[in-house]
Amino acid sequence: MPLSYERHIFRSWETNAEAWTHEVRHNNIESRKLVTNQTIIDAVLSCQPSRVLDLGCGEGWLTRALIDRQIDTFGIDASTQLIDYANRASSDRYAAISYEELFKKEAIDKYDTVVCNFSLLGQESVELVFRNIRKILATKGAFIIQTIHPVVGCGSEQYVDGWRAGSWDGFSPTLTDPAPWYFRTLESWFRLFSSNQLDLVDFQEPLNPTTNIPASVVFIARVADENSPLVNDG
Amino acid sequence: MPLSYERHIFRSWETNAEAWTHEVRHNNIESRKLVTNQTIIDAVLSCQPSRVLDLGCGEGWLTRALIDRQIDTFGIDASTQLIDYANRASSDRYAAISYEELFKKEAIDKYDTVVCNFSLLGQESVELVFRNIRKILATKGAFIIQTIHPVVGCGSEQYVDGWRAGSWDGFSPTLTDPAPWYFRTLESWFRLFSSNQLDLVDFQEPLNPTTNIPASVVFIARVADENSPLVNDG
Numbered sequence: 489m490p491l492s493y494e495r496h497i498f499r500s501w502e503t504n505a506e507a508w509t510h511e512v513r514h515n516n517i518e519s520r521k522l523v524t525n526q527t528i529i530d531a532v533l534s535c536q537p538s539r540v541l542d543l544g545c546g547e548g549w550l551t552r553a554l555i556d557r558q559i560d561t562f563g564i565d566a567s568t569q570l571i572d573y574a575n576r577a578s579s580d581r582y583a584a585i586s587y588e589e590l591f592k593k594e595a596i597d598k599y600d601t602v603v604c605n606f607s608l609l610g611q612e613s614v615e616l617v618f619r620n621i622r623k624i625l626a627t628k629g630a631f632i633i634q635t636i637h638p639v640v641g642c643g644s645e646q647y648v649d650g651w652r653a654g655s656w657d658g659f660s661p662t663l664t665d666p667a668p669w670y671f672r673t674l675e676s677w678f679r680l681f682s683s684n685q686l687d688l689v690d691f692q693e694p695l696n697p698t699t700n701i702p703a704s705v706v707f708i709a710r711v712a713d714e715n716s717p718l719v720n721d722g
Numbered sequence: 723m724p725l726s727y728e729r730h731i732f733r734s735w736e737t738n739a740e741a742w743t744h745e746v747r748h749n750n751i752e753s754r755k756l757v758t759n760q761t762i763i764d765a766v767l768s769c770q771p772s773r774v775l776d777l778g779c780g781e782g783w784l785t786r787a788l789i790d791r792q793i794d795t796f797g798i799d800a801s802t803q804l805i806d807y808a809n810r811a812s813s814d815r816y817a818a819i820s821y822e823e824l825f826k827k828e829a830i831d832k833y834d835t836v837v838c839n840f841s842l843l844g845q846e847s848v849e850l851v852f853r854n855i856r857k858i859l860a861t862k863g864a865f866i867i868q869t870i871h872p873v874v875g876c877g878s879e880q881y882v883d884g885w886r887a888g889s890w891d892g893f894s895p896t897l898t899d900p901a902p903w904y905f906r907t908l909e910s911w912f913r914l915f916s917s918n919q920l921d922l923v924d925f926q927e928p929l930n931p932t933t934n935i936p937a938s939v940v941f942i943a944r945v946a947d948e949n950s951p952l953v954n955d956g
Contacts, residue, residue: 638873639873647935647936648929678924690916691909693881695882700882702881702907
């Protein structure tokens with residue numbers, strides 16, 4: 489049986505955990521250094537959070553950055569390797585758990601802010617997060633996503649949803665086994681919010697100051713109707 | 723004193739009224755025929771309107787298309803020439819009045835749906851519409867805009883707001899004196915809604931079926947809080 493795209497994403501992070509941790513901790517990724525790291529910190533702070541879940545935290549830099557700013561933050565990631573690196577830098581603030589496992593838990597902690605920083609890369613896995621996000625979001629909680637901007641990410645391909653081949657072009661040659669990723673148009677992102685009763689309250693296109701091209705897109709949504717029943721995760 | 727960009731837009735429509743009317747009525751504009759005419763009709767119908775204002779109606783095709791579907795529709799445009807053509811096709815459903823004059827009127831009719839189909843081309847004139855739209859929108863009314871998609875419209879220039887040179891490339895050679903237009907990023911469009919207490923309830927990127935590139939972008943917003951005071955138009 490061939491490896492599923494979703495499993496390939498998981499395997500790629502496990503494979504690249506050491507090299508990725510090195511790149512992040514040495515601030516080697518130009519767009520993160522120039523734009524997107526500060527962008528996501530500012531986006532979280534703009535929500536005046538008291539308890540944050542860093543969903544898909546990787547080696548954990550954002551969790552640490554928020555803790556440094558006196559914000560109670562917890563990070564989770566499916567990659568046990570990345571969480572190992574995270575715990576070595578700041579123990580007891582991280583757990584290795586997949587999105588699927590998280591939402592299957594009987595008792596789930598609630599957060600007033602959930603942030604996904606370049607961590608929504610799949611298809612079904614992302615739809616699972618949207619369907620279940622209100623299980624972990626407190627009343628009026630904020631759901632913040634930073635991801636690849638479709639304008640930039642589309643390249644010369646057709647502007648339609650679908651799986652695309654991954655690439656580490658522009659990253660360190662120490663990174664291998666690039667995973668596929670699921671391209672979504674902006675309209676599709678918008679529908680993920682609206683079809684899951686999430687109100688989009690902010691939309692940002694942070695520019696790379698060198699090129700004046702969007703380095704990412706940021707969505708901030710809030711639970712639309714606190715009285716709505718939770719959606720089944722079936 | 724040089725012609726202002728906003729005045730240039732007005733002059734261009736007056737100059738091109740006859741040629742433009744010919745192009746629209748002979749269905750000569752490929753993207754309109756293939757995609758955007760049906761898109762805007764569907765968008766209006768999706769709001770289940772009873773009384774529609776076609777703001778910047780040009781020679782009036784959309785007003786007529788909605789009247790044909792038994793929807794009480796009125797069209798206004800700053801261009802007296804275009805409104806002349808509109809009235810010749812369907813009298814008593816159109817008026818020549820600028821956005822500025824419309825909002826200065828003492829008694830303003832209310833509509834449950836206001837639609838701007840490729841008619842928000844300027845800077846101050848567009849901001850004026852957003853600041854005042856609630857004066858002409860009934861409670862829970864819908865504000866529908868179809869415009870150039872920034873992804874496509876940006877071309878090779880920097881992705882930042884600003885006036886850009888106009889062009890009739892791809893249109894009939896009978897069209898002359900292309901007017902400048904004010905480019906806005908998607909983030910800027912989003913902020914026009916949010917800063918004027920309008921909730922974005924739908925966002926569409928209708929694709930050209932030949933190229934699979936967005937032919938336009940459609941925003942549908944509703945008045946966010948019916949109890950909020952009207953904003954000054956100063």
